[in-house]
Amino acid sequence: MSGLSGLLAQAFLAGGVLAIAAFGELLAERVGVLNLGVEGLMSLGAVVAIIAVDSGTSPVGGLLASVAVGLLAGAIFAFATVTMRASQVLSGMALTLGGSGLAAAIGRPYAGEPARASFGALHIPLLERLPVLGSALFSQSLPILLAWLLLPAGLHALFHGTRHGLSLRAIGEAPGAADAQGLRVLPLRFVYVTLGAGLSAAAGGTLTLAFVPSWSEGMVAGRGWIAVALVIFAGYRPWRLAGGALLFGLVGSFGYLAQARGWGIPPTLLGMLPYLVTMLFMIAPPLLRRGGGGWAAPASLGLPYFRDER
Amino acid sequence: MSGWTVQRIPAITLGVRLAAYGLALLAAILLAGLLSVGVGLPPLRLGGTILYACFATRFGLQDLALLATPLILCGLSVLMLLRVGLWNIGADGQFYVGATCAAAVGLFVGAPPWLGLPLAGLAGAAGGAAWIALPAFARLVLGVSEIITTLLLNFVARLLVDGLATGAWRDVHSSVTGQTQRIPIVLPRFPHDWHFGPVHAGVLAAPAIALLLSLAFRFTRWGYELRLCGANPQAAAYGGMPVRRRLLQAMLLGGAIAGLAGAIELTGTVHRLESGISNGYGYTGIIVAVLAAGAPLGAIVTGLLMAVVLNGGTVLQIHGLPAAAASCFIGVVLLVVALAERLAHYRLVRLRPAALAAGRAAR
């Protein structure tokens, strides 16, 4: 693999895991719910995938198991935040701490062992020959490839090209107005928060079945939080999110390159790079532009919806 | 038509809130108990073991005191930001950086003990404040969520300590990796015949700072202004208060307290800088602060409570349960507390035809 292509491949891979988690978060935030539990969801998804695969399931089955556990945890979170309208920050922290802790606890027997089965690189015959992009994107593993091909386009089409998407955006922007128009605010919020959680958990499964592939405690290492930051950085738009995730992946792959080529950057600093870059991603946009415009959060993000507000 | 209906109350009193938290804790404990039955462990015996281990032996009480100190302090750090309506998720990172700065003083500044100790404490506080400065700027000037920025720096801080402890500052004479040499600055212990064991003078810091904060919140103009700036910054500005300045002061002070906690833990308990110096104290601090319902003195109680929980985790490890179960339990507690707080805003009201008629007759 040529240097650039290798760089891109690494970017698509690392960025792909982030993208999956971030798109899950986007689903929730677009209907107005801030889910700070992505880290816990990814941990759960990661460990469940390993356990499933270890008991003989195929990698696809493992991934489905991740999704399932994400849906379950997401439903609990959605019940707390949407139905009961409890504090989204507290509930999200609960999901992060509880999920990570639970994952560490049940993952102990599997720590450090290579996954019994994992997603291998696909080599799509013709597309793989495309210059640069070919070996970067089309030799990825199945979930990564599908993510890049389906998620940005699909979610963009959903939110900006369908009646249903219009309703969802309205729920995120002005639930009172949506409610007055007969839209079912709470049920839709519940559904999309849960679905988003399932997707984010799948990102964890991708981590242990396509990225590493194995499980160790703390391997998620803040990716869930980076995903949340990416959604903000991308101004809540699907294509920008894809771009942001790829950009992030590129930064990470530069880090690997630096290490491999021995450019003399201390490994500690390289380890810090993802988090520092994320900070930059969060600080730079408001620093460089004025006001909301197309970058603003859905107006009701983080606020619970009560119909008879008095 | 008769029956029950649920009414929403816009605001609840402190008493109701505390009752809700208490019930939430009980519910969480019950859930844990049920879970332990499911796993095949007798819950009551386990509970008894934990309580015994914490309170019935001298060693247990000493451990509790040592464990409660960083927890209470980190809780106060989070509470400081909560008072102005912000979240300090970065107390862990500030703790690490505080410990690092104190270690630096100990390793590189050759000061006599009477000077070195306060210097280390100050360095710790300054380090913690410095670590929250960037998120503070991002939040107050750019409007960036402090939740994520403070949290990201946790990872950076831990990597920093890791790097120093295994690299530049590592103990070359020891066979154990990942720690620095013993820091020469040490917090004094209590007189030997008090039998306090390893409990050091730093444990006084937690209740002292809690008391100071409590007095400041209630009896200073600054405390009143903080409360208003947090509750409604717009109204505070309109009332002539320097909102951003107050928010910044609160954030820096919060960071400083967490940093000081790190310095105390280093010079009093651990004595070497290592990446395990924080056992998730910053994160547990969040629940300590939330349960304290805004009262610094309350943080003493909730900090002790969380110390029992964490101690319990250690006890359970002996019985084969993984250490992470404790943090999982804390997560469950957070969730139940969030639910209980919301539920406390509702009350059940009986709709009786007689009551309805009485209401009409009275008008």
Next chain:
Amino acid sequence: MALVSMHGITKSFYGVLANDRVDFAVEGGEIHALLGENGAGKSTLMNVLTGLYQPEEGEIRIEGHPRRLDRPASAIAAGIGMVHQHFRLVRNFTVAENLHLGWSETPARLARGALERRSAELARQFGLSVPPSALVRDLSAGEQQRVEILRVLARGARVLILDEPTAVLTPQEVVSLFAALRAFRAEGGAVILISHKLGEVLEIADRVTVMRAGRHVATRPALGATRGELARLIMGAADLGAAGTGGAAGETAQHRPSRAPVSLDPGAGQPAASPVSGAGRPAASLSGVVLRDARGIALLDGVDLEIRAGEILGVAGIAGNGQRALSEVLTGCAMPQSGEVRIAGQHFADPLAALRLGVGHIPEDRLRSALAGELSLAENAILRDYRAAPVSRGWRFSPREARALAGRIIAAAGVDRGDPALAARSLSGGNQQRLVAEREMRVAGRLLVAVYPTRGLDVGATRALHGRMQALRATGSAVLLVSEEIEELLEQADRIAVMFRGRITGILPAAEADAERLGLLMSGVEPEADEEAAWAGQHEQATASNPP
């Protein structure tokens, strides 16, 4: 047969009966006004009719058939459409997106162009012009209302409910709204009009229903009714006699001794306790003030104004023409980019300085700007006074003294059930307003800036507030009264200034003002040539007596 009828509707909140066995019916081809004070239960009744609330007792019938309207969608399906006082539009969406939101006829796959074409078609069909591709937040209130109405009509509404529709319209826009309503009536539709503007009601309605304290009081034809009669029904005959003496808690305007203004800054000097004549130095003055918002749009576009001591200067104008900006520069909440603002001839740079110069501020949105909802009444009541002894000495703060002061303020404000430890948010809107008004009047030694202060207050509290303002004026303070009620301005103010697009289009003595003239000024219409000269003369006179 009635198009829509409601029988025995009962609904309560937090133990308070908002609707008490209310009967209400509306026929096809009529405009039916629903009157009552705030808290009388009109909005609650309509929210029940539109499926937002569920009644505890009672039944709704559509053309005689009982229907359960358990969600907004059911009401929409039953042909009931409501345009709320505070529009339920998604501000960040375009007009086209808002029109198509939650509508079964919207195609499942949308494209922006298609939506806008369909919107234009709808506008044509119903004769309501709206710009399909504009963002709702950039539209004027009148245009937003048209979007709301169009949306309701497009869904096939046969019953149109309008909640205080004319509050945000210029007199000319009211005329076109009424024309549209008459057209709707002519086609057999029914209109339910909630309003407290009796004059307009008598002009447009066929029948009138009055509610009071959650109950149905009367229904009668509008023909032949008088405003006095309606007012009596609304307030209950007995209360009319006691007009002006205030409410239950013994808080009366006339009986209160006029309070000497508190000077927080010893060096500021006492304001002149001059009589009402208005002569003497101005309490506040603006010259050439320009204020721009973050996007560079001029909120105030060269304002020259003088507020004299001992006068009530009313400010008329449709909301959004600079009134808020005016109040903000006078209270130190915003600094103009050019021009000067002075209080008693002195400069100031922030709200604290303005406070020290004796400026009180009753803002438009009290819960957002003047109160901290989660904090207690006591903590809110002392917001202006806490820096002074005995509440604070230096950096020290005495909770006990704070509570005592707060108790005094709360009692003086006449807030009933005003337990100081209660959270501000749990008070009713009217009580919140009373608290804020009292708090601000205590510190308004030179100037009180009151922005829509009687919004949300019932008749009794409104009269009390007006009385307090008159008393304040008598002590020599000035009052800037921004109001959307022309009647209130005509009654209370000495002079009335009109704002349009960030400028003062004219200032009239109240005696010479009337709704028509004010309405023209509010729409930015230039006054007649000779009138202009007369106004210019007055303005010169005003500025000559005290050069800026």
